[in-house]
Amino acid sequence: MGLESSVILITGGNAGIGRAIASRFLRSGSVVIILGINTESGQETVAAFKEEYPSCSVAFYTCDVSQTAAVDAAVETILREYGRIDVVVNNAGIVADQLLMKMQEDEWDRVLQVNLKSCYNVCRATVRSMLRNRQGRIINISSVIGLMGNSGQTNYAASKAGMIGFSKSLAKEVATRGITVNCVAPGFIETQMTASLAESHKQAILQDIPMGYMGGPEDIAEAVYFLASPVARYITGQVLAVDGGMVMH
Numbered sequence: 001m002g003l004e005s006s007v008i009l010i011t012g013g014n015a016g017i018g019r020a021i022a023s024r025f026l027r028s029g030s031v032v033i034i035l036g037i038n039t040e041s042g043q044e045t046v047a048a049f050k051e052e053y054p055s056c057s058v059a060f061y062t063c064d065v066s067q068t069a070a071v072d073a074a075v076e077t078i079l080r081e082y083g084r085i086d087v088v089v090n091n092a093g094i095v096a097d098q099l100l101m102k103m104q105e106d107e108w109d110r111v112l113q114v115n116l117k118s119c120y121n122v123c124r125a126t127v128r129s130m131l132r133n134r135q136g137r138i139i140n141i142s143s144v145i146g147l148m149g150n151s152g153q154t155n156y157a158a159s160k161a162g163m164i165g166f167s168k169s170l171a172k173e174v175a176t177r178g179i180t181v182n183c184v185a186p187g188f189i190e191t192q193m194t195a196s197l198a199e200s201h202k203q204a205i206l207q208d209i210p211m212g213y214m215g216g217p218e219d220i221a222e223a224v225y226f227l228a229s230p231v232a233r234y235i236t237g238q239v240l241a242v243d244g245g246m247v248m249h
């Protein structure tokens with residue numbers, strides 16, 4: 001699909017969906033750079049990928065993507081090292097679920113900072129070089145929760161809906177320069193994030209999925225890969241729900 005040797009920056013690529021996205025690009029010969037907070041698991045991820053794809057180019061940089069200065073420094077180093085960034089995937093995300101009445105300020109701030117401010121941080125740091133190259137792909141991992149809301153997730157839903165408004169606005173700012181900005185909105189996907197849900201809660205969610213089963217991280221990875229590829233050049237400002245039919249417009 002024409003992404004061989006392209007440089008892909010993925011936040012939160014050590015686990016779950018981010019790791020599946022990294023794997024998808026590596027399988028196609030792209031250069032993959034992961035930003036994450038856990039240095040040890042970052043090194044393990046890189047070692048595992050090098051074993052799986054012996055000739056691959058993959059690197060990990062320790063970086064809390066909610067921190068503007070840390071992202072600026074990491075992106076500066078990456079651009080110096082690799083010369084360009086072709087694709088950005090803002091995937092890092094957390095939850096801190098609580099009914100609004102009981103939600104602490106810290107639970108609100110942290111979720112907004114990691115999920116939404118990270119988008120501002122990473123996009124602002126990388127978009128200038130994309131503008132210069134007159135090409136680029138930005139793919140933000142939102143959520144169906146940002147489209148339909150969920151009790152106990154006002155912070156998470158606000159962050160994920162915020163990513164959508166952010167992406168549409170940025171898409172308009174950079175459209176004439178060959179840069180596309182889109183969101184993928186996963187539904188209910190099997191990762192660490194969903195593993196901790198009570199069985200009764202999982203069964204209740206499954207009732208709302210027309211296809212009747214949870215998706216896998218690879219389902220999201222394929223959608224991201226498609227949006228990153230040259231064949232998707234005319235798609236921008238969109239939200240692609242990958243959710244077994246949970247949200248239909």
Ligand code: NDP
Nearest residue numbers: 012014015016017038064065091092093143186189191193
């Ligand atoms: P995981 O919890 O499995 O992985 C999240 C990743 O983000 C981890 O690698 C984590 O690093 C990283 N991360 C967390 N905080 C930071 C930070 N401050 N700086 C850098 N990296 C950070 O989540 P999923 O794979 O399930 O989710 C990935 C994305 O998909 C998230 O944005 C999530 O909201 C979204 N999503 C997931 C759904 C699902 O059903 N799983 C549904 C809808 C959306 P570390 O491993 O070091 O903790």
